[in-house]
Structures are given as structure tokens and as C-alpha cells.
Amino acid sequence: MPELPEVQTIVNGLNQKILGKEIKKIIELRPGTVFWQNPVTSLGNINYISRRGKYILIQTSKDFKLVIHLRMTGKLIFETDLTKTSDHVRAELVFNDNTKLIFDDVRTFGEIQILKINEEIEAFQKLGVEPLSDEFDSQYLKNKLKNRKAPIKSILLDQRIISGLGNIYVAEILFRSKIDPRIPGNRLKKKQLESIVSEIKTVLQEAIKHNGTTISDYRSVEDKTGEFQNFLKVYRKEYCECGHQIKKIKQAGRSTYYCPVCQK
Numbered sequence: 001m002p003e004l005p006e007v008q009t010i011v012n013g014l015n016q017k018i019l020g021k022e023i024k025k026i027i028e029l030r031p032g033t034v035f036w037q038n039p040v041t042s043l044g045n046i047n048y049i050s051r052r053g054k055y056i057l058i059q060t061s062k063d064f065k066l067v068i069h070l071r072m073t074g075k076l077i078f079e080t081d082l083t084k085t086s087d088h089v090r091a092e093l094v095f096n097d098n099t100k101l102i103f104d105d106v107r108t109f110g111e112i113q114i115l116k117i118n119e120e121i122e123a124f125q126k127l128g129v130e131p132l133s134d135e136f137d138s139q140y141l142k143n144k145l146k147n148r149k150a151p152i153k154s155i156l157l158d159q160r161i162i163s164g165l166g167n168i169y170v171a172e173i174l175f176r177s178k179i180d181p182r183i184p185g186n187r188l189k190k191k192q193l194e195s196i197v198s199e200i201k202t203v204l205q206e207a208i209k210h211n212g213t214t215i216s217d218y219r220s221v222e223d224k225t226g227e228f229q230n231f232l233k234v235y236r237k238e239y240c241e242c243g244h245q246i247k248k249i250k251q252a253g254r255s256t257y258y259c260p261v262c263q264k
């Protein structure tokens with residue numbers, strides 16, 4: 001699933017490729033992909049593209065916005081040849097200059113919602129802090145972890161606490177912080193919280209610099225893979241840098257990779 005760095009890479013690509021373009025039409029090729037909250041005759045030109053958590057926001061000059069979530073396998077591919085398509089195309093945004101953006105999604109969990117600029121989707125009200133913002137610091141994390149007995153790994157995945165982290169980056173962040181993913185949130189010391197916050201910011205920024213991580217489906221707007229998979233230290237690894245065997249366990253139904261020697 002695309003996490004914050006992959007979604008940010010896509011947003012950066014969209015800003016290069018489709019900012020300013022006029023949306024001619026949106027074609028839904030698989031029902032249940034595009035949700036129109038209002039009747040719309042014309043969306044206008046794209047004038048702002050941004051990210052919130054794992055959501056992509058595309059604002060238009062006629063005061064509408066497209067809210068896109070890629071879920072498991074969604075991809076947005078920019079195409080200059082209108083006759084070209086992709087294997088699992090679900091919808092297309094066609095622009096006035098005869099270019100288009102293909103929404104391809106094997107698993108079909110992704111969606112595009114079209115709202116008025118001042119309408120908010122419900123999920124947004126519950127989204128936690130942006131981890132790359134100044135608002136996210138060790139004091140914020142300390143407040144959120146008070147009385148939380150859940151393992152730190154599950155807490156970091158909770159989008160209501162921090163938005164944008166997923167299974168791969170949480171594994172890398174906890175490895176770099178040398179913290180056991182099973183430790184209850186409320187047992188972490190100040191130094192450990194500071195380390196987690198600092199590693200979250202570092203890992204995310206490094207991953208954005210390398211255009212995200214491609215394990216299977218993720219592609220950029222230019223249909224290219226990311227490169228951060230070459231820098232992973234623990235996720236799906238057999239040995240850590242020190243030569244210890246990486247352990248794989250299940251936490252809340254999801255795989256956790258960690259080094260039982262380096263992470264305490």
C-alpha cells in the first residue's frame with residue numbers, strides 16, 4: 001500500500017504533469033470508483049494539488065476538489081496518448097489538451113471522490129498529525145501515548161494518531177530507533193520518544209528523496225518504480241546490518257520485521 005512518501009512522490013509528479021490543465025471529462029470504467037457528491041457540469045482547471053495523510057487532493061478553478069485514495073494497489077499514470085490504456089484501468093481524467101491521467105487499480109479498493117471545495121470527507125476529521133509538520137514532536141507523541149498499552153508498532157500505524165505511516169516505514173523507523181515493536185506505548189521513555197520522532201522525519205524525507213518504495217505495485221506518475229526499497233534495513237530482510245537474524249511475527253494481523261538483538 002502506498003504510504004506517505006509514495007503519495008507525496010505522486011503529488012510531486014502530478015504537480016509537474018497536470019497542474020493548470022483543464023479537466024474535459026472524467027470517465028468511470030468500473031462502477032464504484034468515482035463518487036460524485038454533487039451534479040457537476042464543468043470542473044474547470046486544476047489549480048492546486050496537495051497531500052493529507054495518504055490522500056491526494058486536486059483542487060479546481062470551479063471550486064471543486066478530487067479526493068483520491070489509492071488504498072492497496074491504486075496508481076495514477078500520466079499519458080500523452082489518448083489511445084493508450086493500462087491493464088486494470090478503473091477511471092480516466094481526460095484533459096482539454098488531449099492528455100489524460102489513468103487511475104489503474106488491480107484490487108479495486110481505491111476511489112476518487114468529487115466534492116465542493118468547502119465539503120470535507122468524514123475520514124479527514126479523524127486524521128492525526130502530519131509527521132513532517134512542526135506540530136509533530138516528542139511532546140505530541142508523549143500525550144498520545146499516555147495510557148496506551150497497545151504495542152508501539154500498532155500505535156504508529158494508527159492514522160488517527162499520525163497520518164501517513166504504514167507497515168514498511170514503521171518497521172524501518174523502529175529498527176533505526178532500536179526499539180522493540182512489541183513494547184507498550186506507555187512504557188517508552190522520553191529519549192525513546194525523541195528517537196522515534198526524529199527517525200520518522202528522517203526516514204520519510206529520505207524515502208521521498210528516493211521517490212518512495214516499490215515492493216510490488218507502487219509506481220510514480222511516470223509509471224516508474226521508487227528506489228527506497230534499496231535502502232530498507234529490516235523490512236523483508238533476513239539479517240540486520242550487524243548480522244543478526246531478523247524475526248518476523250504477526251501483530252494485529254500484519255507482518256512485523258525486527259531484530260531481537262538490536263531492538264530492545
Ligand SMILES: [Zn+2]
Pocket residue numbers: 240241242243244259260261262263
Ligand atoms: Zn541486529
